[in-house]
Amino acid sequence: MTDLMTAIDPRGLIRDSYVIEGITPGECRSIFLDWALFDDHEMTQEKRIEALLDHYGEAEPDHPMTHVLRDALVKADTPKRRGGRAGRVG
Incomplete structure (x- = not known):
């Protein structure tokens, strides 16, 4: 694993999801949420x-994680919907 991947995925959650045989989309969503x-990284999540x-x-x-x-x-x-006054006034 590269230094960048280690910094982005320090616990190896995403990496491990790719090696779990038969992993489901639901399990991948759960792993992604945990990740x-x-x-705590300076790079944006995107x-x-x-x-x-x-x-x-x-x-x-x-792969389901992809x-x-x-x-x-x-x-x-x-774009996110804005509610309340901010959504009405703009």
């Missing part, structure tokens, strides 16, 4: 996800 909550996809996703494009990581990037780009 995302351990957020950049870290992109780096993980570059490292793991190209070799395993159909799909979870791609979904996370799409949702990160989706």
Whole structure:
């Protein structure tokens, strides 16, 4: 594992998800959430996800974790709805 991957995934959660045989999408989402909550890196989460996809996703494009990581990037780009006065006034 490269130094960058060690820094981005210090507990090896994402790495390990790629070697678990028969892992389900639900298990990958749970692992991703655990990884995302351990957020103490100076790089933005979006950049870290992109780096993980570059490292793991190209070799395993159909893996459930690759799909979870791609979904996370799409949702990160989706504008958030603002409620209350801020949503009405703009």
